[in-house]
Every structure is written in structure tokens, then in C-alpha cells.
Amino acid sequence: MSLTVVLVEPAGPLNLGSVARLCANFGVEDLRLVAPRCDPGDLDAQRMAVHGDQVLKRARHFPTLFDALTDCQRVVASCGRIDHGEIPLQAPEQVMPWVQQGLESAAQVALVFGRENRGLSNEELLLSQRVVRLHSSEAYPSLNLSHAVAVMLHELERVRRQPTGQLNAVLQEVETAEPTQLINCLNDAEDLLLEAGFLLQHTARARMAKVKGLLQRALVRPEELAMLRGMVRQLRWAIRCHRP
Incomplete structure (x- = not known):
């Protein structure tokens, strides 16, 4: 072990x-x-x-x-x-x-x-x-x-x-994503949400803590986390490409 x-x-x-x-x-x-x-x-x-x-x-x-x-x-x-x-x-x-x-x-x-x-x-x-x-x-x-x-x-x-x-x-459970991988994904999402204006610097930490808790309780699978991270990266690319 x-x-x-x-x-x-x-x-x-x-x-x-x-x-x-x-x-x-x-x-x-x-x-x-x-x-x-x-x-x-x-x-x-x-x-x-x-x-x-x-x-x-x-x-x-x-x-x-x-x-x-x-x-x-x-x-x-x-x-x-x-x-x-x-x-x-x-x-x-x-x-x-x-x-x-x-x-x-x-x-x-x-x-x-x-x-x-x-x-x-x-x-x-x-x-x-x-x-x-x-x-x-x-x-x-x-x-x-x-x-x-x-x-x-x-x-x-x-x-x-x-x-x-x-x-x-x-035990009858599916495998969940590694905690550090989830945090890395959420850090990327936080940067995106700050850039998009959904989050503000002075409230970002508290609001993202709620998101972290939600995803931990949901027991996100590795393939689901990969999809979320792909969505974040694609949205960031789209925002930057269409910025005037």
C-alpha cells in the first residue's frame, strides 16, 4: 500500500x-x-x-x-x-x-x-x-x-x-478527480471569471470557495474535470480573440 x-x-x-x-x-x-x-x-x-x-x-x-x-x-x-x-x-x-x-x-x-x-x-x-x-x-x-x-x-x-x-x-463508487487537479482547474476558471467580469477581486476568494465546495461534494470524475478545463480554456481563447 x-x-x-x-x-x-x-x-x-x-x-x-x-x-x-x-x-x-x-x-x-x-x-x-x-x-x-x-x-x-x-x-x-x-x-x-x-x-x-x-x-x-x-x-x-x-x-x-x-x-x-x-x-x-x-x-x-x-x-x-x-x-x-x-x-x-x-x-x-x-x-x-x-x-x-x-x-x-x-x-x-x-x-x-x-x-x-x-x-x-x-x-x-x-x-x-x-x-x-x-x-x-x-x-x-x-x-x-x-x-x-x-x-x-x-x-x-x-x-x-x-x-x-x-x-x-x-463501496460502490466511481473514481474521482485528484484534488490538486481540481484546484488547478478552478484556478484557471477563477482567472477567466475575473477577466470576464463575473468575479471581482475583493469577493473572488469567497465565491470560488463555494464553487470548490460544490464540485467536491459532486465527486467530479477525471474525464468530467478534463471537459471543464477544456471549456475554460476555449472560453478564454474566444474572449481574447474577439476582444476589440
Whole structure:
């Protein structure tokens, strides 16, 4: 399987080391750090990693979450916040069969976790195809970073041990477009809509966030995304050719 755990701006060396240990516990070799706020070489991180020290040493660094996901076909984000806008949230038992199916088909799959103090922004959540809300108290829903990673990896391992027939019975879905490809298409569309006057600079970000949410919920297929991108490019060409 090809699974990666992505941590966005991890700040605590104890948490970072604990996540590296969890990766070793569950056979995850690829740990990616987005703009980390602590040093993976910190002694506290190394002590907490125990036999995950090699995972910690091999962890790759990326400047943005988008950069960390460019090779990923399936992306799942964890969300513990209540102010997530209209982004649909699912339980881990709903999402992990889809993750396992991707791993069995040799897809690159990412599990994304946010900052210890404020999680992932809504814009970052929209880079994923599924957003998971763990079962926790409504009064205090946000779990410690390493605890959230443990729950997600344990649920995936539970699903992995199910008979193949049970897994296939849960899933009857078509393949969806990669998140980064969708964002690239929407960036092209935003430029076109700004040029056409449909969007204004001061409202473009908010309006395009609604479009991103709509398309993520629609589970756009790769061939449908290619058609949308072709439409955008053809419209841009037509506008420029007929401009006086």
C-alpha cells in the first residue's frame, strides 16, 4: 500500500515524535511535514518516536499543503472544528473503506492532519475529497494531534482486516478527480471569471470557495474535470480573440 500521513505546521516535538511512532506501529513509511514549526531532530521528538525514529528522519518537508499533495490521488482530512462552513463531514467508518480501496488499487493516499491549535483552514479542507469528523464530545470535539492520528490509523487497520467481500459491499463508487487537479482547474476558471467580469477581486476568494465546495461534494470524475478545463480554456481563447 502507498499511504502517507501529512501534518500541517506541527508545533510540538512530543506530538511529532508520537506520530512518527504511530506510523511505525501501523506500517506507514511516508511522513510529510508542511512548514513544521518544530525541529524533527529535537530530542523530545526523537525520544517519543522510539522505533519510529527512521520515519522521523526520512520525513519530507513541503512549503504548502498543495505541494505535499501533488502526487496523491485520494486525500482525506481530519476536522475537529465546528466552524467548517458547508463542507460535509463523515465518520471514519464511512471513509476508511474508500481509503483502503484506493490503497488496494495502488493509489497514493494521504491522511491530512492540521495544526494543534486551530486545525486546517476551510481552504485546506477543500483540498481533500473526504473530511472526517472523529466521534468526540460536542462540548470539546478537538483531539490531540497524535490521538487523532492514532484513531484514524487504527480505523484503517480495522477495515484492512475485513474480508474483501465485506469491503466491496460497502463501496460502490466511481473514481474521482485528484484534488490538486481540481484546484488547478478552478484556478484557471477563477482567472477567466475575473477577466470576464463575473468575479471581482475583493469577493473572488469567497465565491470560488463555494464553487470548490460544490464540485467536491459532486465527486467530479477525471474525464468530467478534463471537459471543464477544456471549456475554460476555449472560453478564454474566444474572449481574447474577439476582444476589440
